Amino acid sequence: MATDTLKSSTDTGGVAAARRVLLNNGALSALVVLLVALSFLSGDFLSTQNLLNVGVQAAVVAILAFGSTFVIVAAGIDLSVGSVAALSATVLAWSASSAGLPVWLAVVLSVATGVASGLLSGLLISFGKLPPFIATLAMLSIGRGLTLVISQGSPIAFPDSVSHLGDTIGGWLPVPVLVMIVAGAATAIILGRTYIGRAMYAIGGNEEAARLSGIRVKRQKIIIYALSGLFAAVAGIVLASRLASAQPQAAYGYELDAIAAVVIGGASLSGGVGKASGTLIGALILAVLRNGLNLLSVSAFWQQVVIGAVIALAVLLDTLRRRG
Template sequence: MTGRDRGDRRWYTAITSNGALLGLVLLFAALALASPNFLSVANMTNIGIQASVVAILAFGMTFVIITGGIDLSVGSLAALSAVAAGWAGTVGGMAPVPALVIGLFVGAAAGAVNGIMVAFGKIPSFIATLALLSIGRGLTLVISGGTPIATSGPITWLGSRIGGWFPVPILVMIVMGIIASIILNKTLAGRTMYAIGGNEEAARLSGLAVRRNLIYVYVLAGLFAGVAGMVLAGRLSSAQPQAAAGYELDAIAAVVIGGASLSGGVGKISGTLIGALVLAIIRNGLNLLNVNPFWQQVAIGVVIALAVLADSLRRRFRAA
């Protein structure tokens, strides 16, 4: 390899490794020039709040995608967790904090069901989580009777502001991002996720507990979905049975935009956060520019397609 080839490779690696951040900066600059209201404090805060639920879901999704899987159930699990907590606090008569814990437990338990189907049932993650998506939505409607359930206490606080100005959803997003980053980068479980995504059979032959770790991954995804559901319920001041519909697709998009590979083995939490912010900024900017909502969906789809194309090019470059 010549010096020029090595230089080209370094430039390519730098651009592809930081492509999401570069895209975020360019998008931010373009919208700041296009709309005078974009840089206002109120709008920046609004973007953070809009990104929070998707980002928390996407943090859990990152674990799954790194192992080479996909989780289509996180949106329904977010709604199911919130409705379970709301039901426990109203119909069940539980205190607010135990009711919230029940909701989080429901999300984690549903994630465990996903993990068992994938790890022991050998069901493709796409099919297993698609089934639980339907089951979760159905249970949400059964528990709630199809009507919103009022929330109170800590769940309502999750949608409020600290000191009347700093949004709690943004704080929760930051805390959950830090926790996810520690799990992924500082623990054996996190390193095992990368190993499973890189080559599951090699990880198994190396003595890693692949099945147990896969269950752990889906439990984490369900738990993070539960937290996202609580934040969304706090923002809406009620647990809505149809809440977070379609959010699983936004979560997957955020992870892919952030540089994770759908083939597994690649991904980071900081990239996922950037991906969630990119989606929120696109929607916010297009709203400020009065773009038709139908065209907004087209724009989001184009961004996702470009992110997947970039992932494909990265994998081909590594193979070469």
């Protein structure tokens, strides 16, 4: 009987351990399951060219999501990243073509545009006392409107020297994937090894406690949204490079994909939880899903249904993890 009791206890412990592993590494487990399932369902899925395509498809959303990770870890939300990406790319293309500025200066102006957009959102939230949802929703509209004003509603050709960001190295390694990796590494360093990263977790965990501990919460929030704008600008440049033009409707709806990638990757919308590796996995899950469903000739309408279900499941797992 003692042996049976020990066996039962071991089984229970094994189930509990498996449950903890699944909850703590749900995104990675889901990605592995997806890769295995799609490799059986489609013979083309595991080809080198297709996997590189998945990386390219994930790159822009992942870069946007890295910036959104900072905001969500600090218990905020940024709905403007798609519009800021399009605006930054348009500023670069217009400055280099219509305004005749040197390309390097146009790139600087593009990045500055993204940072300025984030700063404005941060100021509205910190000193204007606007809820993040409202402030960034307003910036979404402002950014998209300015993009249309500058471009007059028409695509603007991208400078050739910058368009190389959409090319490959050695004929096979896509540059957008390299930019994604660099952005991910930068995000991991900021979150894990800097004062601003620790401040993000503190603010997201308990804003009042963070303030009482000496963190200048308002200033940190402005910096956090400026970082989100910076990453959005980089994502916009990468996207426009792939398209060889800055298009006024580029990155439309990407802000939702960015937030979804962060949440699927294990970050909590209530703040205080999130990491760069999880966000990268979340972006890859979205890209793998879309790529696999395309290979299986699934309707684009049903693809939206499937992705929505995945997002709901990710939030449910987050809820279960926090309860545990």
